[in-house]
Amino acid sequence: MSRILMIGLLLCGLLSACTKKExxxxxxxxxxxxxxxxxxxxxxxxxxxxxxxxxxxxxxxxxxxxxxxxxxxxxxxxxxxxxxxxxxxxxxxxxxxxxxxxxxxxxxxxxxxxxxxxxxxxxxxxxxxxxWTTVGIAVNRELYKGAVHSWKDLLDNPQLKGKFALLDDVRETMGAALKLHGYSVNTNNAAEIQKAKNTLLTAKKNIKMFSSDTIDILNNKEVAAAQAYSSDALQAAVKSPGKIEYIIPDEGTTFAIxxxxxxxxxxxxxxxxxxxxxxxxxxxxxxxxxxxxxxxxxxxxxxxxxxxxxNNQALFPPDSTLKKMERIHDLGEHNKLFEDSWTEIKTK
CATH class of the missing domain: 3.40.190.10 (Periplasmic binding protein-like II)
Known part of the structure; x- marks a missing residue:
């Protein structure tokens, strides 16, 4: 076999191997x-x-x-x-x-x-x-037995000082404060957003943490109550039967697909x-x-x-509850009003 042919066969083998590897x-x-x-x-x-x-x-x-x-x-x-x-x-x-x-x-x-x-x-x-999910309030009833019907019962409740969590999510957390004041979660009104921001700045003095992973903090009794996605609250309830209650606030809340x-x-x-x-x-x-x-x-x-x-009303809310829910929308240039407020809330 000629030297040239041997080299050619060797090169073909290498190329084939490379191609196969790729x-x-x-x-x-x-x-x-x-x-x-x-x-x-x-x-x-x-x-x-x-x-x-x-x-x-x-x-x-x-x-x-x-x-x-x-x-x-x-x-x-x-x-x-x-x-x-x-x-x-x-x-x-x-x-x-x-x-x-x-x-x-x-x-x-x-x-x-x-x-x-x-x-x-x-x-x-x-x-x-x-x-799809909603956002509401999850309560560990071993730690807190008081009435919870509204966002005010979470955000402005002396009995929960240092014992509650809010979602680490700008639109959901601002949305809860907006709903508390009767505003839309999709408002682009600067004065309404300012009022929601001030509510959260006041609440921040009393919250234990911002967390979007609420299952463990509820089950481990790190907090007595938390703003929570319905799926997380219901999963926490399964892990702690009879102890975790999920409430959709009277003012309404968000619904997300x-x-x-x-x-x-x-x-x-x-x-x-x-x-x-x-x-x-x-x-x-x-x-x-x-x-x-x-x-x-x-x-x-x-x-x-x-x-x-x-028959679970958190999974299948009645029409009267659904009417109070909103989906969060992209607000375009007005998103900055929320982002600036959130930066202040998280850093102040």
């Missing part, structure tokens, strides 16, 4: 999911991985703004995320989302129409609903679509409601749940 790396079966804490059960994760052979790498965030910051950094590696409604609107306008391929998500047809074609994504080009999106430049787009389709299956929906205790988004789910969940 192909293996490119086809690695995984998907990077960034999601709220306690928002995907280990059972559901294991089921998806077993059925598809695709590994889910999970990261968490405690606010929509934290998720946005991660994505804006450009090196987050996130494929699928679960932002709330108003943040979908922001991300869509900033071209941070990939259009969804409807043909790869046949379970879209199972979604209830009441959760589709919302103003933050009118044609569901970039998002599909995952679950959390959505499945694919982040712009996702490295695993096919796996991302597979994950979204799986999470919109009937089996996954029942598991989600039973484990994370978030509101269902598929058709006819309520009747398929255990009786105690079918």
């Amino acid at each position: 192909q293996v790396s490119y086809d690695k079966k995984e998907v990077n999911l960034s999601i709220w804490g306690n928002y995907l059960s280990p059972e559901l994760q294991a089921q998806f991985e077993k059925e598809t052979g695709i590994k889910i790498n999970i990261s968490n965030y405690s606010s929509n703004e934290e998720l946005l910051a991660k994505i804006q950094m450009g090196s987050s590696g996130i494929d699928v995320a679960v932002p709330s409604d108003y943040m979908v609107d922001i991300m869509r306008k900033m071209s941070l989302l990939e259009p969804l391929k409807a043909e790869l998500i046949p379970n879209k047809n199972l979604v209830s129409t009441e959760f589709l074609k919302q103003n933050f994504d009118p044609e569901n080009q970039f998002s599909l609903p995952y679950t 959390d959505n499945l999106v694919i982040v712009k430049g996702a490295k695993h787009p096919e796996a991302a679509h597979q994950l979204i389709n799986f999470l919109l299956s009937e089996n996954a929906e029942i598991n989600k409601v039973k484990t994370i205790l978030g509101g269902p988004v598929l058709k006819d789910t309520q009747g398929k749940l255990p009786k105690e969940l079918q």
Whole structure:
């Protein structure tokens, strides 16, 4: 064999090996999911991985703004995320989302129409609903037995001094103070926002912490009460039967639809679509409601749940309660009024 032929064969072998190595790396079966804490059960994760052979790498965030910051950094590696409604609107306008391929998500047809074609994504080009939640007050009744009916009972209550927590989330926390005063959570009135800020500055002297992870602090008795997402409050109640009560304040509160999106430049787009389709299956929906205790988004789910969940008013609020709820909207240039107020509240 000539020396030239030997070198040629050697080079071909090396090139083949390199190509094979690159192909293996490119086809690695995984998907990077960034999601709220306690928002995907280990059972559901294991089921998806077993059925598809695709590994889910999970990261968490405690606010929509934290998720946005991660994505804006450009090196987050996130494929699928679960932002709330108003943040979908922001991300869509900033071209941070990939259009969804409807043909790869046949379970879209199972979604209830009441959760589709919302103003933050009118044609569901970039998002599909995952679950919905409210924000209210969770109370550990072993630590505090007093009446709780309103935001005032949390924010201006001498008996809870040093014993309560607020969400580490600008729009939700400011929203509670705005509701206390009878204002909309989507106000762009500077005087109303100033009044809400002053209420929170006063309350800050008495709070124990800002935290969006309320399950543990309630169950571990770190706080007697907390502003909390309904799903977290209900999960805490399951862990401490008969001890945690969730109250939707009389003044009203926020209602949020959390959505499945694919982040712009996702490295695993096919796996991302597979994950979204799986999470919109009937089996996954029942598991989600039973484990994370978030509101269902598929058709006819309520009747398929255990009786105690079918009758749970935190999961299925009566119309009189729903009428007092608002979804948070992107306020464009007026967002700065909230951001500046939040900076002052957190640093003063």
